[in-house]
Each structure stands twice: as C-alpha cells, then as structure tokens.
Amino acid sequence: CRVQTSKxxxxxxxxxxxxxxxxxxxxxxxxxxxxxxxxxxxxNGKFEDAENxxxxxxxxxxxxxxxxxVSYASVGDVDRAVAAAKDAYYSGxxxxxxxxxxxxxxxxxxxxxxxxQEELATIESIDSGAVYTLALKTHVGMSIQxxxxxxxxxxxxxxxxxxxxxxxxxRNLTFTRREPLGVCAIIIPWNYPLMMLAxxxxxxxxxxxxxxxxxxxxxxxxxxxxxxLSVKAGIPKGVINILPGSGNEHxxxxxxxLTNNSGTKHRCALSNLxxxxxxxxxxxxxxxxxxxxxxxxxxxxxxxNKGENCIAAGRLFVEESVHDEFISRVVEELKKMxxxxxxxRSTDHGPQNHKAHLDKLLEYCEVGLxxxxxxxxxGKQVERPGFFMExxxxxxxxxxxFIAKEESFxxxxxxxxxxxxxxxxxxxxxxxxxxGLASGVFTRDINKAMYVSERLDAGTVFVNTYNKTDxxxxxxxxxxxxxxxxxxx
Numbered sequence: 001c002r003v004q005t006s007k008x009x010x011x012x013x014x015x016x017x018x019x020x021x022x023x024x025x026x027x028x029x030x031x032x033x034x035x036x037x038x039x040x041x042x043x044n045g046k047f048e049d050a051e052n053x054x055x056x057x058x059x060x061x062x063x064x065x066x067x068x069x070v071s072y073a074s075v076g077d078v079d080r081a082v083a084a085a086k087d088a089y090y091s092g093x094x095x096x097x098x099x100x101x102x103x104x105x106x107x108x109x110x111x112x113x114x115x116x117q118e119e120l121a122t123i124e125s126i127d128s129g130a131v132y133t134l135a136l137k138t139h140v141g142m143s144i145q146x147x148x149x150x151x152x153x154x155x156x157x158x159x160x161x162x163x164x165x166x167x168x169x170x171r172n173l174t175f176t177r178r179e180p181l182g183v184c185a186i187i188i189p190w191n192y193p194l195m196m197l198a199x200x201x202x203x204x205x206x207x208x209x210x211x212x213x214x215x216x217x218x219x220x221x222x223x224x225x226x227x228x229l230s231v232k233a234g235i236p237k238g239v240i241n242i243l244p245g246s247g248n249e250h251x252x253x254x255x256x257x258l259t260n261n262s263g264t265k266h267r268c269a270l271s272n273l274x275x276x277x278x279x280x281x282x283x284x285x286x287x288x289x290x291x292x293x294x295x296x297x298x299x300x301x302x303x304x305n306k307g308e309n310c311i312a313a314g315r316l317f318v319e320e321s322v323h324d325e326f327i328s329r330v331v332e333e334l335k336k337m338x339x340x341x342x343x344x345r346s347t348d349h350g351p352q353n354h355k356a357h358l359d360k361l362l363e364y365c366e367v368g369l370x371x372x373x374x375x376x377x378x379g380k381q382v383e384r385p386g387f388f389m390e391x392x393x394x395x396x397x398x399x400x401x402f403i404a405k406e407e408s409f410x411x412x413x414x415x416x417x418x419x420x421x422x423x424x425x426x427x428x429x430x431x432x433x434x435x436g437l438a439s440g441v442f443t444r445d446i447n448k449a450m451y452v453s454e455r456l457d458a459g460t461v462f463v464n465t466y467n468k469t470d471x472x473x474x475x476x477x478x479x480x481x482x483x484x485x486x487x488x489x
Contacts, residue, residue, distance in 0.1 A: 035119045035123055035126075036228075037068060037123055037221045037225060038224040038227065039068050039069065039070045039221070039224065040070075040071045040224070041071045041242070041243055041244065042224060042227035042241060042242040043080050043084055043241050043243075044080070044084035044237050044241070045084075046237070047227070047228075050071040050072050050073050050074050050077055050245070051074045051077050051080075052074045052076070054072040054074065055070060055072055056069065056072045056245070057069055057070075058218065058219070058221065059218070059355075060126055060127070061350075061351040061352060061353055061386055061387045062126075062129060062342060062343075062351050062385075063385045063386050064386060064387070067126060067127060067221070070220050070221075071244060073214075073243035073244060073245040081212045081241035082183060082241075084237070084238035084241055085211060085238055085239070085241055086182075086183050086210070088210045088236060088238030088239045089183060089209070092238055092239070094208070094236050094238075097208075099157065099208070100154060102154045102205075102208065103152065103153075103206070104151075105233055105235055106147055106150065106151035106154065106205060106206060109147055109229060109230055109233035109235065110151060112232055113140070113144045113147065113229060116229060117140045117141070117144065118136065119225070120140045120143075120225060121135040121139065122343065123221050123222050123225055124193060124194055124222050125342040125343050125350070126343070127219050127220075127221040127222065128190060128193055128219045128353055129351040130306075130342060130350060131347050131350045132344075132345060132347075134304075135342075139192055139193070139195050142198070142471065143194045143197070144198075146198040146202045146487070147202045149471040149472060149487075150202040150203050150471075151202075153206050153207075157207060158178065159176035159177045160175065160176050161174065161175045162174045162175065162176065179208075180208035182209060182210070183209070183210050183211070184204050184209045184212075184257065185213075185257070186211055187213075187247065188200060188213065188215055188259055189259045190217075190218050190219040190308075190353050191305065191308035191309060191409070192305070193219040193221075193222050194222040194223070194226065197223050199475075199487060200213075200257045201213060203486070203487075204257070210238060210240070210241075211239070211240060212241045212242075213240070213241065213242050213243070214243050214244070214245070215244055217244065217246055218354045220242075220244035223242050223244075224244070226242075227240060227242045257278075257484075259280075259310075277476075277483065277485070278482035278484060279310065279481070279484070280480060280481055280482040281409070281437065282310060282311065282407060282436065282438060282458075282477060282481045283314035283407050283434075283435045284311055284313050284314050284315075284438040284440070284458065285315050285316075285429075285431075285433065285440075285458075286301050286313035286315070286316045286317070286439065286440040286441070286442075286462075286466070287316075287317045287418075287426055287430060287439075287440070287442070288316060288319065288322070288326065289319050289442060289443040290319040290320075290321040291443055291445055292443050292444060293444065294326065296442065296464065297326070297442040298329070298330055298413075299330065300466055300467055301313035301316070301440060301466040303391055303413075304467050306349060306352060306389070306410065307391075307409065307411035307412060308352065308357075308409055309409075309467070310409075310438075311460065313440060314407050314408070314414065314435075315404060315414045315415075315430075316413060316415045316416070317415075317416050317418050317430060318417060318418070319417075319418060319419075320417050320418065320419055323417050326415075327395060330377075330393055330413065331377050331393060334377055334391045337349050337391060339390075349388075349391060349411070350388075352387045352389050352410060353387070354387065357387070357409070358381065358387040358388075358389055360410075361389050361408060361409075361412065362380070362381060362389070364403065364406075364408050364410070365380075365392060365394075367402050367403065368401065368403040371401045371403070372398070373394045373395070373398075373401060373414075374394065374395045374396040375393075375394055376393040376394065376395050378391050378393060378411075379392045389411055390411075392410075392413065393412075393413045393415065394413065394414050396416075397416045398416070399416070405433065407435070416429070427452060427455050430456060431455075431456065433479075434480040435480050435481045436457050436477045436478045436479035436480070436481045437460070437481035437482075438459065438461075438462070438477070439460070439461050440461065441456070441461065441462075441463055441464075442463075442464055449463050457478075458477060458481075459477035459478060459481065459485075460475065460477075470487075471487050474486070474487055474488035474489075475487045
C-alpha cells in the first residue's frame, strides 16, 4: 500500500509484525501438535496393563527415538480377551442387536474417526513413518470410508427362500439365513496399520461378529486410539479387543484373518480347522508397452507409501522401444522427490517402518548387484538420522535373479526388458511367479489391454492406472498370495 505519513507507516509495521507472530505461532502449534496415544491392552471395553506387567518400546522411524512403552500382551491377556469377545457375542447386546442399530453404531464410529482424522494421521506418521498427507488421505481416509461402507451392509445381509420338490404344493417352506461366525481373530501388518484394521474388522463387525485383534508389534498406536474411539461411539464392551505384542495362540476362535508375508507362521490358524482368510503379499508384475501414456506409467506403482505396499509393482516389464526413455523419466522424477520428516507437509518420501526392514532392503540391493543387475539410482541408506532408504532403480534384471522373484516391500524398482511385440512371451514371464495378488498393464490399445488383463494370473489387474483400490471392490489374490477377499460385498 502507499503510505504518506509516519503514523501510517507505524500502523502498517505493527500489522506486519502481528501477522508474522501469528504465522510463527500457528507453525509451532502444527509442529508441536499434542496427541493422546493409548498404550495399554484393550480388553472388555477398557484399557489395562498386560497381566504380567510386561511392556516394550515402540520406535519412531524418523529418528529412532522411543515414542512410548506399550503393554506386551501375555497368554493370560489373550484368554481374557477371547472370553470377553465370546461373552459379548453370546450374552451381550451385540449378539441380540438389531442389524440397523448395529449399523448406526458403526456410522457413529466412522464419524468419530473423521472428527479425529488429523490426530490419527499424526499418530500414523509418528509410529509407521507414513508421510502425513498420505496418512490423512489414504491410511485414515480409506479407513473411514471402509467403516461407512460396511455400516450400510448391516441390514442388507439376508438369505433366500428355496422352492423344493414335495408331494403336496405349499406344504413346506425352506429358507436360508446368513449368520455371524462368532469370535474372529485378526492379525494386521505394519505398512497400513489403521487401514488394514478397517479392512479386516469393519466387515467382521457389520456381520455381527466380535473380534480379538493383534496389531503389528512395531505399529500398535493407531489401533489403540481406534479402541478409544470405539468406546466413545458406544460399541458394547467385549466386541472389540486389541492386544499389542508378538501374539499368542488360543484354541477358541471361529475365524482367522491374517495379512502378512508368506513366511509368517500361521500354524495356530490351521491346526484346529478354523475358517481362514490370508493375504500374504506378492511380486506383482507390471507390463509397460511402447504405445502407453508415459506420463502415467511407473512411479506410483512402486514408490507409493515408501514401497511398503502389498500390491506394489514388484517387477516391471518394459518394451525395448521405450525402455531407456522410461528409465530416464523415472530417474528425473526421483531426483525431484523430497525425502524427510513425514510430518512435514512438503515431504514426498518418509522413513521405512523399522530398522530391521531397512537392513533387509539394503541386503536386497546388495544381492541384486552381486547377481549382475544394474543399479541405476539409489540403493543406499540416506545420510540422516532415522530409517530412510533412497528410492532405487535396478535394470537389466534377468528372470533367474533373486530380485526378479522375491518381494522387496520397499522403494525398489526392478525393471526387465522385453522384445517389441512379444505379448505372449512377456505374459509367460510375468506369470512365472508363485504369487498372484495384483498386476498391471499400460497400453493405449484396448484390445491388447483386455487380452493381457484376462491372462495375467492375479486377483487384481490394473489397466492404465495403479494402486486404485476402492472399498466397494473385492480385494485379494491366489497362489502364495493367499485366499479370501477383503472389501466389497
């Protein structure tokens, strides 16, 4: 503004100083946001210490510091949680509740999650290393959508009437009813702590089941915050029980739902002939043809959520005619990527979830180099505190190599060439994996897209996009990627 007097200059100066003080204070409030993080076992509607008093430290992957000490559930805690879930199902109000009333409680729970979404996203960032903006939109946002979606299913689960052969018409009536399974055990991974909780438990609760849930040992905090919100929503005691720690076996459960890698021991789920659904990871192939839109192919398929993504494109097959251009574009984008504190709203790439996983990724890269793959970019730990891995690109990866066959579960792009026009050949190579969770194809040719998508052996095939999951669409794989579906009807 134009000023003409010393008084006007003074007024303007005071306004500028006040605005600066306001923005400084606002920044401090964002950076020093106080969040309440429950840290005990949640059994029968209340938080309590583990029976034996045992605790463990959960670590902030951004700097390696201790966030807090968390109760380490014992066998006795599992016994009490299962007993509480059993009582809530057979004797409590949950088992007798009108389905529409049950849906109302789940809607209320979703509303409370939305009301606390910034707090949940902050906890998720601190505990798992997820970039805050992604945590808010995906980790928390899709969790809220999942509970709302399944809340709507509560009063739409019904059986059928069946006409049967009989001597006299209209004498007998045969009908079916869909009933809850009872007490369900849920084991969730550390890459999407809250979202996996929602994917597994929302449908379970909507159908009228009760649950005992074990969050990943390294990321228990959003699950415990969720438990706190469930009380505020009015979910009856015993319906939801959450036990942090390494997990203990218990004979009484009707169903197990496990999401983890295929190396996880799930003997307890199988030894007593329980109903089981398993989602065990993958080595998802992505085929990029020369006629694709190069601006859309590649980046999000690998580096989304630091590569800690079960459906991440574990191996890319790129047609020779565009291979070099594609790699050049990827490296150019990686150089622009900001690596840093996940709570910084401008950060693109945060730390890996925990040190053991970072060490495993570094070893993975060493194996790739020893086997003869070409390291084009990255492959090292970032020189800063915390568990940060450089986004990485390997090319000239041959089918027999370890990195061509095994999932990294990190920000490592594994690229192989294929000859121009060799559609059937690349399909054979893409399907030569023990996994079958997801896959993808990029091409402008709709006939080629349909041909390839029909022949890829995977539970999900993305066409000219990647990582686009939705609560209404079923999700799951086959072969060593497991069986059973999450989401959808």
